[in-house]
Amino acid sequence: MLLWLWQFIRPYKFRLTIAIIALVATAGLTLGLGQGVRLMVDNGFAAQSTEGLADALQLFAILVVLVSTGAYFRFYMVSWLGERVVADIRKQLYQHLVSLPPSFFEDNLAGEIQSRVTTDTTLLQTVIGSSFSFALRNSLTFIGGITLMFLSNLKLSLIVLVAVPLVVFPMIYFGRKVKKLSRDSQDKIASVGAWAGESLQHIKVVQAFTREDIVTQQFALAAEGAFDVALKRIRQRAWLIALVMVLVMGSVAGMLYIGGSDVIAGKLSGGDLAAFVFYAIMVAGSLAAVTEVYGEVQRAAGAAERIRELLATEADIQSPQPSTEILLEAKAGQPLVSFRDVHYHYPSRPDRKAISHLTLDIQPGERIALVGPSGAGKSTLFDLLLRFRDPQQGDILLHGKSLRDWDLQQLRGQFALVPQQPVLFSANVLDNLRYGKPDASETEILAAARAANADEFIQQLPDKYQSFLGEQGVKLSGGQKQRLAIARAILRDPEILLLDEATSALDAQSEHLVQQALDILMKDRTTFVIAHRLATITNVDRIAVFDHGQLVAIGTHQELMQHSPLYKRLADLQFKNTQFKNTDDQPAQ
16 A cells, blocks of 8 residues: 555655654654653652752753654644645546546446545545554654663563564454455445435435335445444454553563562662663553554555555546547538447447447538437437447548547537436536536627527526526526526537437427527537437438437438338327327317
8 A cells, every 4th residue: 555655645755754854853752751761760869869850850851842843843744745645646536537438437336436535535644644654653662662672671671572473463463354344344334325325316206205214224224234344343453452452561560570679679770660661661552552553554555445446447438549639621522420330239238239230421510310219229329429438340430530539538529418417517507607618708608598598597596697506406497407508518619419309308488498599509510419209300401210229211301201110100109199189288168
């Protein structure tokens, strides 16, 4: 773990050097207090000298001031390092996470990932910012104390030293157990957090189905599971601490008996014994402290493993290296987008093609609708265009260049996506709109909002464009959220627009306003429209009909009604239902 952490600590060598100097100095000065104790006993108490006692106390006071000053620099520098390093780890971890493809987040719980970004890194901060410094200082105190003990009295030192192997070996044994249990504990805690986040995020569904008792019970079971694992870890650490205390204090007691006998026999001065006892207590205390911190370090090592696993995850879709900017020069007659015998299947379903034998050219400015039953491959097509996924066979070209040859940022910069369920962030209206173009001026934002028929309702919000929208825009209606999403796309001014049935969940009034906004957005722009309701795609140039991942027909509405049985069946079902509803809505005569 320390070798891995060094890459983050290395840029701050100067502060680390100051921290180590302060740490070594405080450890040495703390041990020097033992000599002050010896002088007080021999020159003060034993010699019955007030002057000798005053001199000894004066030396003791100077050492205390120096130790306190060193402790200030040690604590400040080490704490600064801990906070700085963890902030760097969090930034690198988050930067890595946002570079991973959406498929990674489909296979991993968001709550567990958040736990690694927050809880696990906090454990590392505790170790770097306090525990490691504490352990290192006590290790130096232990080494220095043992050295001074040997210089003071060899016989008594050997008695104390007998206990050291008896302490170290159990510490290593129990420490390994603590590390494994700490990893298990962190996994359990992450699972609890993920479960809580998911149930609270969908609280309306939980309460609508009156399942509060079930989710509470499930959360309680998860929390109890985390508690049981933590209890095992705590039990191992408690055994380790108790064993160390018994062995260390037992050896100190034996040393006191033998040393006291030597003082009585005149073989050792009271001051020497007092200094030796001081060193022995320092050694015992530092060893006990290191033992306790060792458990924290092992716990942090488990957290570090989880973070390293996440950082080691490689994105299977990356920009080409070296990445080169592609000049966007449209050639006369050249398709803007070309699908060349594209095949794709999801890794979890290798025997079922989501896209099969797709060959299709889309001209600049063309508006094309994608229709077909659920699971026909329409949404997969959007994922392939945005390079969230790569086809297993065939190729997709944009401006005559394979998508694999594009820098991901430059490629996705050509698109704007308006999803079926609009995505808004926990921010104000202005920030949500600026997501389409971060450097947009307020004039541009206002123009986009007006074009999307959103300015009217925004002006009615308490703080207008500064109004906070809540998590996922919870304070807005579905139509209002959709119009904000469209305004964001207008602000982005993309070359290619991807519309994923943007009006399917809206009432008639909202649908009318949203459709007007979409018409403005689609004007003179290459557009792909996923449509379940055929009445919303009357103004497109071509309609592509998909079934089981294959393009089975393409043409205008009139052409498809004559030549595509699948499209005719879908159209008849929808229009008959519409007629039935219209008839049913008529007042009784």
